[in-house]
Amino acid sequence: MKFFVDTANLEQIKQAFDYGILDGVTTNPSLMAKEGISGEANILEHYAKIANMVDGDVSAEVISTDFQGMIEEGQKLAAIAPNIVVKVPMIREGVKALSWFTANGIRTNCTLVFSAGQAILAAKAGATYVSPFIGRIDDTTWAGMQLIYDIVEIYANYGFATEVLAASIRTANHIKECAIAGADVVTCPLKTIEGLFNHPLTDIGLEKFLADYNKLNG
Numbered sequence: 001m002k003f004f005v006d007t008a009n010l011e012q013i014k015q016a017f018d019y020g021i022l023d024g025v026t027t028n029p030s031l032m033a034k035e036g037i038s039g040e041a042n043i044l045e046h047y048a049k050i051a052n053m054v055d056g057d058v059s060a061e062v063i064s065t066d067f068q069g070m071i072e073e074g075q076k077l078a079a080i081a082p083n084i085v086v087k088v089p090m091i092r093e094g095v096k097a098l099s100w101f102t103a104n105g106i107r108t109n110c111t112l113v114f115s116a117g118q119a120i121l122a123a124k125a126g127a128t129y130v131s132p133f134i135g136r137i138d139d140t141t142w143a144g145m146q147l148i149y150d151i152v153e154i155y156a157n158y159g160f161a162t163e164v165l166a167a168s169i170r171t172a173n174h175i176k177e178c179a180i181a182g183a184d185v186v187t188c189p190l191k192t193i194e195g196l197f198n199h200p201l202t203d204i205g206l207e208k209f210l211a212d213y214n215k216l217n218g
Contacts, residue, residue, distance in 0.1 A: 001179050002056070004187035006167070008035045008046065012190045013053050024056030026109070026131075026167070026187040028087070029063055044080060051081035059109040059129070061087035062097075070097040078106045085109050085128055090118045095125050102126030109165065116150040123160035129185065134178075135168035144168070145177050152182040172196045 002023035005016045008031040016022040027050070032038070037046045051058045060080070062073040070093065074086040078101075086101060087109045088094045094110065101108045102125060109129040110122035114137060122130045132151060134144030151164050166178040169188035172195030178186050 001183060002185040003193060004056070004059075004165070004185055005190050005193070006031070006169075006187045007189060008032050008037060008050070010049060010053065013050060016190050016193070017054065021193070022054060022056070023185070024058060024083075024187075025050055025054055026059040026087070026165075028061045028111070044076065047077065047084065048080050051083050054083070057083050057085045057107070057129075059085045059087040059111075061111065062089075065089070065091065065093060067093045067096050067100075070094065071100055074101055074106060074108075087111050087131075088127075090114075090122060095121050098122060098125035098127050111167070114147070116147065116154055119151045119162075119164075120154060123155060123158075123162040127162050129163045129165040131165045131167040131187070133168035134166055134174060135170040137168075138170070145174070145181065148178055148181040148183050156182075172198070 003021050004024040004026050005013060006026045007013065008027045013025060032043055037043055047060045060077040062070045064070045064073050070088060077086050078084055085107045088097050090110055090112050098108050098110060107128040109131055110127040111131045113119055113130055113132045119130050119132060132147050137144035137147060148166055155162060163184035165185040165187060166183040167187050169175060169186050169192055172192060175186050175196060
């Protein structure tokens with residue numbers, strides 16, 4: 001399973017890279033705004049910086065909601081670097097854009113997916129990735145993780161090449177459950193990935209090893 005960090009923060013991307021576990025990055029307009037990045041030129045430049053930092057895919061999101069606008073934005077984004085993936089919303093115009101991008105050799109990530117039916121449409125349109133939002137579904141009292149199981153099974157049934165990129169990951173346990181379900185990728189903040197490090201028995205064991213060593217070696 002691949003680990004993407006969901007951020008536009010360059011320091012966090014570098015930290016994930018230094019751990020040796022970074023496979024890619026996902027971003028969106030909200031994350032850009034959080035870093036104070038605004039204006040088309042600055043946003044494109046920031047995407048270029050991110051793409052240069054990682055070997056894996058970097059999802060860069062369009063903000064248009066009409067077909068022509070998405071195509072124009074997507075072409076600009078895809079031209080930044082070979083590892084840029086154009087992030088397109090799951091709407092009617094978005095599915096049309098996914099099909100166009102697929103036909104023209106531009107890789108895509110279909111975002112804001114909340115149902116298996118939407119995931120089928122994205123795969124049929126040739127999306128490289130589909131991003132179901134687990135945490136946001138959980139917030140509505142539906143089972144977000146069940147959606148991952150459903151999409152993985154459907155894609156396996158029909159041999160869809162689209163990768164399941166589980167998004168809106170809130171906890172380290174979400175990551176584990178996605179791995180069990182067979183998700184191809186998880187994307188989340190770095191601190192959520194770092195939660196996988198934590199176990200009280202590791203801390204207790206290390207403390208004991210060090211105490212025993214100090215007894216013998218002063």
